[in-house]
Amino acid sequence: MKSIQYIRPLLTFLAVTIAAPLASVHADESMDKMWGDTSTKDGVENSPRAALMRDGKYGMFIHWGLFSGLEGKWQGKTLYGISEWIKRQMNISDADYMALAKDFNPKGFDAKEIVRTAKEAGMKYIVITAKHHEGFAMFKSKHPFNIVDASPFHRDPMKEFADACREAGLGFGFYYSHFQDWTSAGAQGGSKTRPDGTPATFEQYFREKCYPQVDELCSNYGPLSFIWFDTPGNMPKAAIKELAELVLKKQPNALLNSRIGQGMGDFESLGDMEVPRQNHSGLWEAPDTTNDSWAYAWYDQNWKTPREILHRLVSTVGRGGAYLLNVGPDSNGLIPSKAKQYLLEAGQWVKQHPSVIYGAKASPWGGAQSWGDITRTGNTLNLVVFDWPSDRKIYLSGLEGNIKSVTLHQANGQKVELPVAKLGTWTVIDGESASVATTSAIAALIEVKLADTVKVDATLAIQPNIPTTHYAEFAVAHNAESSTIRWMEKFGEWKSAQQITKWKADGVAEWSVDVAQAGDYFVELIYKGEGRPIWAVSTSAGAKIQNEQAATPVYKAYPSGILSFAQPGKYKIGVSLVAGDAEKSSLQAIRFNPVR
Numbered sequence: 001m002k003s004i005q006y007i008r009p010l011l012t013f014l015a016v017t018i019a020a021p022l023a024s025v026h027a028d029e030s031m032d033k034m035w036g037d038t039s040t041k042d043g044v045e046n047s048p049r050a051a052l053m054r055d056g057k058y059g060m061f062i063h064w065g066l067f068s069g070l071e072g073k074w075q076g077k078t079l080y081g082i083s084e085w086i087k088r089q090m091n092i093s094d095a096d097y098m099a100l101a102k103d104f105n106p107k108g109f110d111a112k113e114i115v116r117t118a119k120e121a122g123m124k125y126i127v128i129t130a131k132h133h134e135g136f137a138m139f140k141s142k143h144p145f146n147i148v149d150a151s152p153f154h155r156d157p158m159k160e161f162a163d164a165c166r167e168a169g170l171g172f173g174f175y176y177s178h179f180q181d182w183t184s185a186g187a188q189g190g191s192k193t194r195p196d197g198t199p200a201t202f203e204q205y206f207r208e209k210c211y212p213q214v215d216e217l218c219s220n221y222g223p224l225s226f227i228w229f230d231t232p233g234n235m236p237k238a239a240i241k242e243l244a245e246l247v248l249k250k251q252p253n254a255l256l257n258s259r260i261g262q263g264m265g266d267f268e269s270l271g272d273m274e275v276p277r278q279n280h281s282g283l284w285e286a287p288d289t290t291n292d293s294w295a296y297a298w299y300d301q302n303w304k305t306p307r308e309i310l311h312r313l314v315s316t317v318g319r320g321g322a323y324l325l326n327v328g329p330d331s332n333g334l335i336p337s338k339a340k341q342y343l344l345e346a347g348q349w350v351k352q353h354p355s356v357i358y359g360a361k362a363s364p365w366g367g368a369q370s371w372g373d374i375t376r377t378g379n380t381l382n383l384v385v386f387d388w389p390s391d392r393k394i395y396l397s398g399l400e401g402n403i404k405s406v407t408l409h410q411a412n413g414q415k416v417e418l419p420v421a422k423l424g425t426w427t428v429i430d431g432e433s434a435s436v437a438t439t440s441a442i443a444a445l446i447e448v449k450l451a452d453t454v455k456v457d458a459t460l461a462i463q464p465n466i467p468t469t470h471y472a473e474f475a476v477a478h479n480a481e482s483s484t485i486r487w488m489e490k491f492g493e494w495k496s497a498q499q500i501t502k503w504k505a506d507g508v509a510e511w512s513v514d515v516a517q518a519g520d521y522f523v524e525l526i527y528k529g530e531g532r533p534i535w536a537v538s539t540s541a542g543a544k545i546q547n548e549q550a551a552t553p554v555y556k557a558y559p560s561g562i563l564s565f566a567q568p569g570k571y572k573i574g575v576s577l578v579a580g581d582a583e584k585s586s587l588q589a590i591r592f593n594p595v596r
Helices: 009-017 031-035 048-056 083-089 094-103 111-120 157-168 202-219 237-250 306-318 337-352
Strands: 058-062 125-131 171-177 226-230 284-289 322-327 372-377 380-385 393-397 403-409 415-417 420-423 426-430 444-450 460-462 468-471 476-478 481-490 493-501 508-515 519-528 534-539 544-548 556-565 569-579 586-594
Touching (some): 048 058, 048 322, 058 284, 111 125, 111 337, 125 157, 125 202, 125 226, 171 202, 202 226, 202 237, 322 337, 519 534, 544 556, 569 586
Parallel strands (some): 058 125, 284 322, 460 508
Antiparallel strands (some): 380 444, 403 444, 508 569, 519 556, 534 544, 534 569
């Protein structure tokens, strides 16, 4: 079994804020207890049914429900955060919330148009919320709280989506909240009593609503690619097993995500809005959203630009995963125009350079480059340049073997062969001959084709012509603690950082690096804390700088000074806390900026 190392941030929030109706669930339980077994099955990654995710790499997530009709506002007050949680966060009663269905009539909804947008954006599949935590079914169900029977819309949008995806050749799957259901007695977050006043049990909810609805989804919409469960908490293992067996029986080709719980998932869903910095093994996805909220919120115009969408997509593929990017249709059933525009603009780049994404493998360097990122297709390295160095030279550390060709793909479709040279163990690609005007405004693609299998010495690089940042994920902590922290800057908008803290007297964070060129480098440390900590930075060659700077409760870059490398080559860089609060001084990264 493959152990999942990433903590699900939404469940962390649940563990500390929601008092569950089950006697065995307590608000102060740890995340691990709330989640249970978070491993996934072995052997799925190379199976035929995993091909869509393994090779397609890019899907559309859709958060759409009764909450969309409120658009993030209730009784004149706005929920600044993920608006699909508005019932819980605004304390809307069951009666008031369920009454919203009488006015929910998204007349502008057009499944074919949304599917067309996904396809033009370069996406290969769609996963949509058939039932979120609110309990409202966006499909025809025997349970009466559904869009066909309880709303004036009187159509089954899930049937329309399934048909449209099939017609367009896209994969299709359902999100279903199996443990949480805030308008169903006995479910997590639901009432503790039934309408007749008798105690409500999870077993009753499971038999009367959850299991039958998953059966409906697996039976009434044709072949499915995914069943995407969420927030299993401490849902009984027997119930999860029943759901997994039901899906396997009715939809044998559908993949189950790890959030079904109890180790019964086929692939791993990382934490919300999390694109890892290090390569990650197995079959996995990064669920992300186009702005800050998953469901539509009237105020949220913080859209990811085409460049950011593409960068996060390439970085996810470069780390070995698939990117599931969410849109939230508004109360009328329409994808917000700016989200649609930016998705399509990023999609144009993907359509021009499909080999960068589809079927591509992770970067052999194990992480991003200072100028962009890399994916691999067979013996070809796809260098995606988002930030050209000022001299337009691309340095690759530790690339072994014979290079057959280096080709820059221009925005007009033409290709330009670029000169390449060796600088010790480094490969230097000279892009100066290509006009900036002829390359894409979003990103440039350079294909490096090798004569043999790609082999790389993946030692971290210090670039000679662009700032290089190395994060705590890539350091070895000696007599200090490396850990992940997560926080919300708005409700549900998750941020995370790997940090090194809890320093002992001889504690050090150590990076192994390869320096391309000798010279002076301006060093910054990115950290948070209190007071005025003193940090020292040293190299295995004996160079050392030390400085005192103020600290703040948030991560910030602070200057340390000039560090000199007398010659190119490999070094160990150590950072230690000389003085300061050992518990609160948390180091996130070190940055090297060549002095020109």
